[in-house]
Amino acid sequence: MEAPPVSVLPITGGTINMMEYLLQGSVLDQALESLLHRLRGLCDNMEPETFADHELVYLLKGQQGNPFLLRARRSLSHPTVPWHLRYLGQPEVGDKSRHALVRNCVDVAASHSLPDFLNEMGFRMDHEFVAKGHIFRRGVLKVVVSKLSRILVPGNTENTEPLSLSYLVELSVLAPAGQDTMSEDMRSFAEQLKPLVHLEKIDPKRHM
Amino acid sequence: MQQREEKLLDASVESLISRVAHLKNALHSFIYKLENEYERLTWPSVLDNFALLSGQLNTINKLLRNEKTPSFRQQIIIPLLLSPDRDEELAKLTEQRVPVFSHEIVPDHLRTKPDPEVEEQEKQLSAEAARIGTEVAQKQIQTLNKLCSNLLEKLNNPRDDRDADSAAIRQNKPSFNPADTNALVAAVGFGKGLSKCRPPGPVAPGHTGQGPMMSGGPTLQQVTIGGGSGQQQGMGPGAPQQQGQPGMKILNVI
Numbered sequence: 001m002e003a004p005p006v007s008v009l010p011i012t013g014g015t016i017n018m019m020e021y022l023l024q025g026s027v028l029d030q031a032l033e034s035l036l037h038r039l040r041g042l043c044d045n046m047e048p049e050t051f052a053d054h055e056l057v058y059l060l061k062g063q064q065g066n067p068f069l070l071r072a073r074r075s076l077s078h079p080t081v082p083w084h085l086r087y088l089g090q091p092e093v094g095d096k097s098r099h100a101l102v103r104n105c106v107d108v109a110a111s112h113s114l115p116d117f118l119n120e121m122g123f124r125m126d127h128e129f130v131a132k133g134h135i136f137r138r139g140v141l142k143v144v145v146s147k148l149s150r151i152l153v154p155g156n157t158e159n160t161e162p163l164s165l166s167y168l169v170e171l172s173v174l175a176p177a178g179q180d181t182m183s184e185d186m187r188s189f190a191e192q193l194k195p196l197v198h199l200e201k202i203d204p205k206r207h208m
Numbered sequence: 209m210q211q212r213e214e215k216l217l218d219a220s221v222e223s224l225i226s227r228v229a230h231l232k233n234a235l236h237s238f239i240y241k242l243e244n245e246y247e248r249l250t251w252p253s254v255l256d257n258f259a260l261l262s263g264q265l266n267t268i269n270k271l272l273r274n275e276k277t278p279s280f281r282q283q284i285i286i287p288l289l290l291s292p293d294r295d296e297e298l299a300k301l302t303e304q305r306v307p308v309f310s311h312e313i314v315p316d317h318l319r320t321k322p323d324p325e326v327e328e329q330e331k332q333l334s335a336e337a338a339r340i341g342t343e344v345a346q347k348q349i350q351t352l353n354k355l356c357s358n359l360l361e362k363l364n365n366p367r368d369d370r371d372a373d374s375a376a377i378r379q380n381k382p383s384f385n386p387a388d389t390n391a392l393v394a395a396v397g398f399g400k401g402l403s404k405c406r407p408p409g410p411v412a413p414g415h416t417g418q419g420p421m422m423s424g425g426p427t428l429q430q431v432t433i434g435g436g437s438g439q440q441q442g443m444g445p446g447a448p449q450q451q452g453q454p455g456m457k458i459l460n461v462i
Contacts, residue, residue, distance in 0.1 A: 024393050031383030057399055069398075127399035148395055150402055163395055163402070166388035196383045202390070204397030 017177040020088065020105035023186055025199040026166040027145070035169070035196050036134060039143055042192055043136040051146075052076040052132040054157050056115065058123035070123065072114050076130070076157060082109040091203060099183040101201045105174060130160050133167060140182075141189060144170045169197050213278060220277045227271060231264045287314055 027035045040048065053073050060068040073084045089104030110117075115125070133146030145167050149160035171190060173182045190199035238257045241249060271277065292310045299307040306313060321327065337345065394400035 024389070025384060026389035026392050027384050028382070028388070034383070127402040129395065129399075129402050148392060164388045164391050166385055166392060168389075168392040168396065198384060198386075198389075202393045204393060 018105050018107070018174050019092075019102050019177050021100040021102055021173045021175065021182045021186060022201075023100050023171040023190055023199040024202050025169045025190075025193075025197040026164075027169055027197045028166050031196060032145070032167055035145065035167075035193070038193065038196060039134075039136045039145070042189070043138040043141075043143065046137065049135045050077075050133065051135055052130070054128065054130050056128040057126045058118050059126040060121070060123045069126075070118065072110070072118065074112075076132075082111060083114045084108075085110045085114060091205075098180070099187040099201060100173075101203065102183075104177075107174075128154070129163070130157055131168075138189065139185075140173050140175070141186065142172050142174075144168075144172070146170075169193075169199065171199050216276065217278050217283070220271070220274075223271060224268070227264065227268045231261065231268065234260050234264060285318055287318065290314060 036048075052075065054076050055071055055073045058070045058072060060070075062068060069088070071086045071088070073086065075081050085108045087104075087106040092102045092104075119125075128151050130149040130151060131146040132149070133144060136143040136145075147167050148163045150163055151157060152159045152161060171186055173186060175182050186199075193199060234257070238261070241253075241257070272280075287309070290309060290311055292308060294307050295309055298309055306317070322330070340348075391401065395402050
């Protein structure tokens with residue numbers, strides 16, 4: 001979705017370690033318009049950007065317990081744009097007072113042969129979904145309002161059904177490791193979206 | 209007596225002219241701001257301009273209502289000389305808006321009756337009022353008075369429980385569903401509800417265990433891991449089974 005930096009060295013190498021700060025919430029379909037109005041007022045003045053993406057999640061099951069997860073994303077509205085490959089680490093169990101979910105993040109662009117390449121490497125596609133929605137920006141903050149749809153026939157992105165009657169709202173910032181000032185800004189921005197949306201730090205493990 | 213009245217008239221006309229000039233200047237600068245500094249204008253400054261205009265209109269009204277002001281209605285203005293020639297004095301006085309005091313501009317500028325459209329509307333309104341009848345009119349007047357007094361009371365007395373009222377109203381229309389939030393976050397996080405081998409809709413355990421295994425085919429190995437620590441409850445190696453939790457399937461198809 002955004003132009004990612006290309007990191008040549010492996011994740012544990014010497015490059016800048018980018019961390020993603022994340023807050024998530026949801027908004028019902030009927031309240032979407034009011035949320036979009038509010039975001040248009042709060043965020044930077046730019047052309048309203050919509051997107052339609054198809055994300056495939058690949059798993060590499062190693063000998064040990066935790067599988068290695070990679071997310072490959074392509075744009076349905078711009079088919080010639082390169083694929084976006086993303087690795088998201090485990091959420092950092094830092095101090096509980098930190099307001100946002102923090103995890104290691106590596107983003108790369110990839111060519112259209114990415115699915116074949118990953119299959120050859122031994123990854124297997126675990127699940128896929130289609131996300132359609134709007135994206136807003138306020139400085140370094142990025143707000144994504146998206147509708148997730150389940151793909152009924154594997155590989156066929158036309159035939160989808162929505163997962164739920166809500167839109168997923170995500171507030172995220174990409175920052176180098178060590179900068180902790182982001183979470184305060186995110187929290188104050190999240191305050192401004194209440195009571196329409198409650199953006200909070202949701203640990204995905206809790207919903208296993 | 210006459211002289212005093214004349215002096216009073218002159219003085220009030222002078223002050224009226226100066227007030228109207230202030231109003232005109234304020235309007236002029238406001239219009240300039242709206243047309244030229246459109247992007248930089250903020251709503252509070254627009255409100256300030258409107259407040260200024262309203263204040264000036266108020267002073268004009270007070271001036272007119274002042275008891276020292278003679279009634280202007282009783283004065284008569286008669287144009288003494290109309291000429292189609294350009295009058296420089298007049299042009300200077302009116303900032304080039306009225307260069308000629310002629311037959312064309314006099315009916316517009318010295319008009320005392322309202323515009324024809326306004327006259328038409330007034331006639332309609334008075335006909336309507338006459339048609340309704342006195343009792344209905346009285347009732348309407350009373351309702352209007354009641355509404356106005358209610359509104360005034362609400363505006364003048366800020367009540368603490370007003371916030372509670374509005375909060376209660378807002379709670380009746382929730383804009384988000386926490387269950388949906390959790391479902392969506394789980395879907396994005398690790399594909400809960402999205403697993404490819406899972407048919408849409410609620411799953412009956414045991415039935416679909418067979419179907420996906422066959423559709424998996426020889427080319428795909430599908431392994432879904434439930435839980436980061438790889439807990440496998442009641443799982444025999446090599447035997448396809450389905451866990452009770454929806455969305456969590458462990459298949460070993462080799």
